[in-house]
Amino acid sequence: MARPALPCVKLLTDTSTLPWLFLHRIQSTDAEDPWLQLEWARSLLAPGLDRAHEASIHLQVAAALFGQVMQAQQAHGPNSQPATGTSTKARSLLQPDKPLGAQEAAAGAVQSLELLASLPGLKAVQRCSALQSECQMRGWLANQLQQELAALIGDGGAVEQVRLEQAGAAQERARLCAQALQANTQCTAVLQAAAG
Numbered sequence: 001m002a003r004p005a006l007p008c009v010k011l012l013t014d015t016s017t018l019p020w021l022f023l024h025r026i027q028s029t030d031a032e033d034p035w036l037q038l039e040w041a042r043s044l045l046a047p048g049l050d051r052a053h054e055a056s057i058h059l060q061v062a063a064a065l066f067g068q069v070m071q072a073q074q075a076h077g078p079n080s081q082p083a084t085g086t087s088t089k090a091r092s093l094l095q096p097d098k099p100l101g102a103q104e105a106a107a108g109a110v111q112s113l114e115l116l117a118s119l120p121g122l123k124a125v126q127r128c129s130a131l132q133s134e135c136q137m138r139g140w141l142a143n144q145l146q147q148e149l150a151a152l153i154g155d156g157g158a159v160e161q162v163r164l165e166q167a168g169a170a171q172e173r174a175r176l177c178a179q180a181l182q183a184n185t186q187c188t189a190v191l192q193a194a195a196g
Contacts, residue, residue, distance in 0.1 A: 052122075
């Protein structure tokens, strides 16, 4: 009579699970890498998994880590990293040989916060806070893009019309996002009640 397979054997032989376990192993070796936190959260939201609460925690951590990179660079310069207690440094996805830059960190924070705000079952306070933080990051990114364009124009460089339109669209999206949050009395009331 054959013995029934142990649950761990099935888990390790299920080919759809192996990439998931591999990603978890990588993420757990460097818990202070915001990109790994974001990807682990996305994996927890895969079809068939009911782990939205755990994903929300990883998305909050990712957003916080991205925010720390931004703050460190604004305070100490473009190549500085936050003091996080480990020797791990967040790296750019666009240029892996370089540290994570403030703009890329802001874009990562926007991705994390946008996904967090969309999770089912999220408390109203968490959703409102995520939306407000996302809008602030979008506004910061739009301002950075405008400053870059102003520098290009000021230096006499050629600025493509498409880039100008993108900057205007990004600024308008950030403005509309902020207006929508200010107009949302329910969100404001929830945040005030939580703070009060």
